[in-house]
Amino acid sequence: MVNKITVVGAGNVGATAAQRVAEKELARQVVLVDIVEGVPQGKGLDQWQSAPIELYDSRVIGTNGYDESENSDIVIITAGIARKPGMSRDDLMNTNAGIVKAVSEQVARTSPNAIVIVVSNPLDVMCYVAKQVTGFPRERVLGMAGVLDTARYRAFLAEAMDVSVRDIQAMVLGGHGDTMVPLISYTTVSGIPVTQLLERSALDKIVDRTRNGGAEIVSYLKTGSAYYAPSAGAVQMAEAIVFDHKRILPCAAWLEGEYGMSGLFLGVPCKLGRNGLEKILEVELTPAERVALGKSAEAVREPMGKLSI
């Protein structure tokens, strides 16, 4: 358990993340911050009143300022607008860049030693905004996308093979968009290569559905985007940090030469521990996967170039 975890944005992703953090007792205090008056206070109080039923002692509070969040160990940024049908994540860029910038300034001021987990979209570009504005080292600015994309991939695989999700090991790398790169070559069911268990055509369909996993949910919800799995993904990263688990999870990390690339956030296998990003693992890729990762990086650099912060 750490002393304090702040979640910025008390909307669908943020409020659900705060609840998950409290239920797992990752922190003594959970601070929910939002600009809308009353919403974080009301949701925070409601969550705190769940504690005697769910049996946790994490104290949840909501606020419109950052005083209560001072000296947080971890800050999860979910502030911003979500997609509606027909929108790509990149359509959110200008609005969310302004929001993530404003939030990052406050986080740097009040919690200068925090580890930041960004969830706001377009994810890889918002991570860049957070890193630039906070000035934090790359060890302390990470993005949640790969855990979510991998969870979608694993869920679809488990369903197709009628096996437990627990036994599916996989990694989805690259940017959090249509160019993401599910690594079929590293996908196993308890160590058995998935290619021995599923036809290539079935795998290709699952890869395609994974790439469009977010849009599929937006098309159902119509007024917003996914939040149960995104919040679970962010909290899994926080948990690995809090308990110094040294877990290997696909996260958006700032590249400094890894995979032959520098100066951008991209989904890569990361070791997460109490210091945040402790190592980026460089795994061998097939030529096709390497090309796909390069294309995904281009898709991240393109909107990054249009950004003014």
Ligand code: APR
């Ligand atoms: N500071 C704090 N909170 C803010 C700010 C700000 N400057 N600007 C907006 N918010 C809050 C909104 O008031 C709202 O409560 O962010 C919250 C966003 O909540 P939702 O609209 O429910 O969006 P959500 O589904 O939670 O998605 C948030 O995460 O997955 C991504 O693409 C998604 O970028 C989106 C983000």
